Amino acid sequence: xxxxxxxxxxxxxxxxxxxxxxxxxxxxxxxxxxxxxxxxxxxxxxxxxxxxxxxxxxxxxxxxxxxxxxxxxxxxxxxxxxxxxxxxxxxxxxxxxxxxxxxxxxxxxxxxxxxxxxxxxxxxxxxxxxxxxxxxxxxxxxxxxxxxxxxxxxxxxxxxxxxxxxxxxxxxxxxxxxxxxxxxxxxxxxxxxxxxxxxxxxxxxxxxxxxxxxxxxxxxxxxxxxxxxxxxxxxxxxxxxxxxxxxxxxxxxxxxxxxxxxxxxxxxxxxxxxxxxxxxxxxxx
Numbered sequence: 001x002x003x004x005x006x007x008x009x010x011x012x013x014x015x016x017x018x019x020x021x022x023x024x025x026x027x028x029x030x031x032x033x034x035x036x037x038x039x040x041x042x043x044x045x046x047x048x049x050x051x052x053x054x055x056x057x058x059x060x061x062x063x064x065x066x067x068x069x070x071x072x073x074x075x076x077x078x079x080x081x082x083x084x085x086x087x088x089x090x091x092x093x094x095x096x097x098x099x100x101x102x103x104x105x106x107x108x109x110x111x112x113x114x115x116x117x118x119x120x121x122x123x124x125x126x127x128x129x130x131x132x133x134x135x136x137x138x139x140x141x142x143x144x145x146x147x148x149x150x151x152x153x154x155x156x157x158x159x160x161x162x163x164x165x166x167x168x169x170x171x172x173x174x175x176x177x178x179x180x181x182x183x184x185x186x187x188x189x190x191x192x193x194x195x196x197x198x199x200x201x202x203x204x205x206x207x208x209x210x211x212x213x214x215x216x217x218x219x220x221x222x223x224x225x226x227x228x229x230x231x232x233x234x235x236x237x238x239x240x241x242x243x244x245x246x247x248x249x250x251x252x253x254x255x256x257x258x259x260x261x262x263x264x265x266x267x268x269x270x271x272x273x274x275x276x277x278x279x280x281x282x283x284x285x
Contacts, residue, residue, distance in 0.1 A: 022138045023070050027077035027086050030118050030261040030270070031103065031127070037266060038131045038149050042142035046072075049083075049260060061085055073138055076127075079104030083117035086145055099134050103127060116259070120185035121164060125157050126265055156268040163275050164189050171282045177220050178230035179240040180204045183257045183274075187230070190278065195220050203240060214239075221246045221259065228253045228281045234260060253281035 004065030006273070016027040021044040039045070046068045065231050069075060069089055077086040079102040086225070090100065104110075106126060109117050117123050136143035164186075172191030181200045188194070199217040202209040221243065229247040231240060233256030247254050251258035255277050261270055 016040055019199075021070050022074060022135050022142070024074040024076065025072040026075075027083045028260065030267060031202070032199065033078040033261060034128060034267055035135075036073070037130055037153055038128050038146055039135045039142070040145055042135060042145060051128075051162070051260065061089060065089065066092065070251060072098055074099045074101065074104065074131075074134055076101045077133075078102075078115060078117065079111075079137075080109050080113060080117065081111050082116040097137075101127070101130060101134075106130065114181050114184045116182050116184060119183055119257075121161060121189050124271075128153050128157075151254070153268070156266075160268050160271045160275070162274060163279075165190075167275060167279050167282070169252055171279075174228075174282060175226045176228040176230065177217070177226045178202050180232045180235065181205055182232045182259050184228045184276075186271075186275070195226055209239075217243065220247060221250050221252060224250055226252060228278065229257055230255050230257050230278075232257065234257055234258060253284070256280045 022039060023044055024032070024035045024043050026035060026047045027046045027195060029047035029050040032045045032050070035043055036045045037209050048068070049067055064192075066089060070093065075084050075093070075098055077088070077100075081154065082104075093100075097276075103123065103244065104115070104117060107117055107120065109115070128150055132146045134147050168189070168191040173193055175193045175195055176187060177194065177196040178187070178200050179206075180203050181197065182196075182204075184194060184197075184200075184215075198212045202213060212218045223227070229244065229252055231244055231254060244254050255274075255275055258270075259278055265273075
């Protein structure tokens with residue numbers, strides 16, 4: 001009887017070990033949230049950049065970050081030079097023992113293009129399918145749940161797609177601008193005509209816009225050539241702050257968009273909220 005109990009106990013331990021959650025590390029919290037939504041109880045997710053109130057450009061790595069990456073079974077990062085620090089950190093990771101997902105490569109976005117690819121409508125559904133496959137690959141017993149979660153996510157995401165189509169139907173061709181190209185892919189999907197992109201890219205790259213760029217951008221606002229201005233609500237400086245004031249002074253609606261996902265929400269709800277805010281501004285409310 002004792003031998004039998006020992007065997008049963010051993011089997012129980014083995015099954016428990018097999019059912020250990022898949023360890024996932026995401027460079028950005030929106031990719032971490034997606035991994036959680038798809039993997040559910042079958043994953044343990046760590047998001048490196050997760051504070052929606054901090055400037056993500058000021059992020060600095062730490063020994064804790066290295067430790068998390070060393071233990072990960074799946075690593076997700078944006079790529080396209082958005083999180084270039086990850087490339088350096090991945091040199092210390094055993095690539096034969098971890099699945100690495102470069103989202104820019106997945107979406108065929110080349111270095112030098114707008115790196116804010118999470119606002120491209122196809123990014124999250126594409127990544128969700130890959131994650132469901134990779135999680136089930138590492139933990140086959142999770143396949144039924146991950147597929148169920150995937151189906152639920154994609155169904156909710158269809159509502160985002162319908163919302164985009166509705167806004168595009170009503171406001172396609174409307175001229176808008178931004179202080180940075182954070183919302184660029186979504187603005188394009190909404191059919192909006194983005195102005196002042198040379199100024200935006202200078203701000204994004206922490207370089208000084210030329211006097212002509214500044215003057216041209218101010219003209220967009222003072223001459224009311226745009227209906228809405230988007231701004232990065234995590235990154236502010238005197239120049240972009242003054243541009244927001246100028247926009248408001250001239251009756252141009254100002255909409256904040258986040259570069260890091262807000263806490264206590266889901267991917268689809270986050271996107272829906274930002275598209276709704278855009279629609280409200282386009283309505284002139």
